[in-house]
Amino acid sequence: MTDNNKAQRQSDRRQFFRTMSGRPAVRRPPWTADDLTQRCTGCTDCLDACPERVLVRGAGGYPEIRFDDDGCSLCGECAEVCQAGVFDTRREAFPWHAQLNQRCLALAQIHCQSCQDACEWRAIHFPPALGRPPQPHIDSDACRGCGACLAVCPTDAITLVDHGQRPAGGRQ
Structure with a gap:
């Protein structure tokens, strides 16, 4: 077994x-x-190059992205400084998009639109509704998976779902 195959199997096992x-x-x-x-x-x-500071050193010293305090602006500074060729800006930035769960305040008839305000891509919007707070709608085709909505949601009502998969729950 090659070193690359062994490392990939160990990574897959950790994810599992x-x-x-x-x-x-x-x-x-x-x-x-x-x-x-x-x-x-x-x-x-x-x-070091990430202006939002959403990139952190994870297990094994490899970079991870965390949306606890901010989202990724997709500025590309991380890709520009990488000497190892890990980044390929021709590919899709992230393999996931945002999805709401039942903890959403707006779904509980409480006026909140913080996710819409944070979404630079305008993937989240609240169509007007008569007699009740507007209900959120996420356009998964417009969503870039940047995590800005996760960082601002007061109830952790947004999850990131890999394209074609079901939600896994909780802040990711």
């Missing part, structure tokens, strides 16, 4: 056990592929 323990999957930086752990040198240049 993270999921089984109820923890969210590791989210990698934009424009990166599944082989990030084989190609990344762990230099932290991408982390």
